Amino acid sequence: xxxxxxxxxxxxxxxxxxxxxxxxxxxxxxxxxxxxxxxxxxxxxxxxxxxxxxxxxxxxxxxxxxxxxxxxxxxxxxxxxxxxxxxxxxxxxxxxxxxxxxxxxxxxxxxxxxxxxxxxxxxxxxxxxxxxxxxxxxxxxxxxxxxxxxxxxxxxxxxxxxxxxxxxxxxxxxxxxxxxxxxxxxxxxxxxxxxxxxxxxxxxxxxxxx
Amino acid sequence: xxxxxxxxxxxxxxxxxxxxxxxxxxxxxxxxxxxxxxxxxxxxxxxxxxxxxxxxxxxxxxxxxxxxxxxxxxxxxxxxxxxxxxxxxxxxxxxxxxxxxxxxxxxxxxxxxxxxxxxxxxxxxxxxxxxxxxxxxxxxxxxxxxxxxxxxxxxxxxxxxxxxxxxxxxxxxxxxxxxxxxxxxxxxxxxxxxxxxxxxxxxxxxxxxx
DNA sequence: TATAAAAGGTGACTTTTGTTACCAAATACC
DNA sequence: GGTATTTGGTAACAAAAGTCACCTTTTATA
Numbered sequence: 001x002x003x004x005x006x007x008x009x010x011x012x013x014x015x016x017x018x019x020x021x022x023x024x025x026x027x028x029x030x031x032x033x034x035x036x037x038x039x040x041x042x043x044x045x046x047x048x049x050x051x052x053x054x055x056x057x058x059x060x061x062x063x064x065x066x067x068x069x070x071x072x073x074x075x076x077x078x079x080x081x082x083x084x085x086x087x088x089x090x091x092x093x094x095x096x097x098x099x100x101x102x103x104x105x106x107x108x109x110x111x112x113x114x115x116x117x118x119x120x121x122x123x124x125x126x127x128x129x130x131x132x133x134x135x136x137x138x139x140x141x142x143x144x145x146x147x148x149x150x151x152x153x154x155x156x157x158x159x160x161x162x163x164x165x166x167x168x169x170x171x172x173x174x175x176x177x178x179x180x181x182x183x184x185x186x187x188x189x190x191x192x193x194x195x196x197x198x199x200x201x202x203x204x205x206x207x208x209x210x
Numbered sequence: 211x212x213x214x215x216x217x218x219x220x221x222x223x224x225x226x227x228x229x230x231x232x233x234x235x236x237x238x239x240x241x242x243x244x245x246x247x248x249x250x251x252x253x254x255x256x257x258x259x260x261x262x263x264x265x266x267x268x269x270x271x272x273x274x275x276x277x278x279x280x281x282x283x284x285x286x287x288x289x290x291x292x293x294x295x296x297x298x299x300x301x302x303x304x305x306x307x308x309x310x311x312x313x314x315x316x317x318x319x320x321x322x323x324x325x326x327x328x329x330x331x332x333x334x335x336x337x338x339x340x341x342x343x344x345x346x347x348x349x350x351x352x353x354x355x356x357x358x359x360x361x362x363x364x365x366x367x368x369x370x371x372x373x374x375x376x377x378x379x380x381x382x383x384x385x386x387x388x389x390x391x392x393x394x395x396x397x398x399x400x401x402x403x404x405x406x407x408x409x410x411x412x413x414x415x416x417x418x419x420x
Numbered sequence: 421t422a423t424a425a426a427a428g429g430t431g432a433c434t435t436t437t438g439t440t441a442c443c444a445a446a447t448a449c450c
Numbered sequence: 451g452g453t454a455t456t457t458g459g460t461a462a463c464a465a466a467a468g469t470c471a472c473c474t475t476t477t478a479t480a
Binding site for chain 2: 058060062064066068078079082085086088091092114115118121124125126128129131132133135136138139140142143144179
């Protein structure tokens with residue numbers, strides 16, 4: 001685990017903290033599609049991403065979903081942070097977008113380190129800042145853009161976190177992430193294809209304009 | 211200032227911290243409508259709300275606005291926090307919704323206290339948590355609700371922070387906050403009035419259903 | 421292989437929201 | 451008092467998004 005830690009977090013944390021993380025953290029390999037956090041869950045440990053990507057979703061009372069953003073390596077989930085420290089329930093769902101490696105830190109340790117390591121404190125605050133920015137970005141997208149633009153941004157983001165310009169996804173899945181209907185997505189995808197921004201195949205979409 | 215501090219933050223902070231805030235903080239009286247923070251501003255001090263309310267807005271490249279939430283007494287602005295600590299530019303605009311009393315804390319102090327006072331650290335983290343929840347709430351409203359519901363929630367929120375069920379606002383102003391057009395708002399307000407949820411007068415709206 | 425399920429293409433229609441234009445009433449200001 | 455500005459009411463239309471229905475093609479599975 002230590003190598004993964006050094007590679008992803010070495011530039012952030014001092015040796016002593018890295019050692020501590022190494023001794024109390026537990027490595028986890030998560031398969032694509034695995035639901036890491038459900039809305040309403042109490043969180044008992046905090047994930048540090050080593051590789052892969054996680055999709056963060058919001059849901060309303062009717063069960064309608066909406067993607068908020070993706071988390072990548074070197075990130076942590078500030079929502080989780082928030083829930084750990086506030087001892088409140090999760091307000092979001094987290095699903096592995098790809099196969100993912102995590103290091104899980106117990107809540108008590110992460111609180112302890114806040115007083116002990118300046119670099120940890122800085123990391124936590126930076127994570128809050130980053131996640132706040134992501135949320136604002138999500139708001140911009142939802143509030144100011146039309147569905148065709150949102151769709152294209154979604155496809156580009158998905159291509160990015162998957163390190164692949166061919167995305168394996170169905171129209172149905174997209175419509176759920178963007179909180180619209182399958183018919184609307186099929187319609188807009190066709191328009192994007194006609195404009196040469198994407199290429200469509202069954203279960204796959206190739207993003208051209210990157 | 212000390213009385214205001216004790217009344218609003220006494221239950222949160224120990225005596226020593228209250229004294230420190232008292233000695234380095236500066237009181238500010240802000241008139242309704244005053245722009246506290248503009249997008250792109252660098253933030254050099256952090257506000258603690260003593261009374262009144264502040265409206266937090268997002269803006270896109272075209273200058274179109276969107277209200278995110280209101281901040282009330284006992285709160286601070288986690289966005290500001292975020293900008294202070296990260297030394298980054300403000301991503302939001304803050305406008306006094308009512309006449310407002312603030313205590314401004316210099317950035318250096320608030321960083322210093324993070325290491326020195328556990329209660330301060332807790333307060334800062336709690337503020338992040340609260341603001342994150344507010345942002346999620348804003349996302350729910352924008353993404354899952356129709357404009358008529360958003361409008362009614364907006365009116366109720368505004369009545370709440372103004373401690374008055376009669377809101378002094380024009381249709382034009384509402385349409386800016388909700389990022390739509392004046393005609394749409396007039397149309398929906400009329401429907402709400404017909405359904406007995408509000409009463410309309412020129413420049414004033416009375417919220418009935420609270 | 422037969423059948424069912426999943427994926428998605430498409431027309432027709434509705435609802436919601438946005439836009440333009442024009443009007444009248446209230447208010448501000450000279 | 452007279453004029454300009456602000457406020458907002460409303461019709462008519464356009465665009466975006468949502469819904470329904472029905473179809474074909476591909477894939478999974480009994």
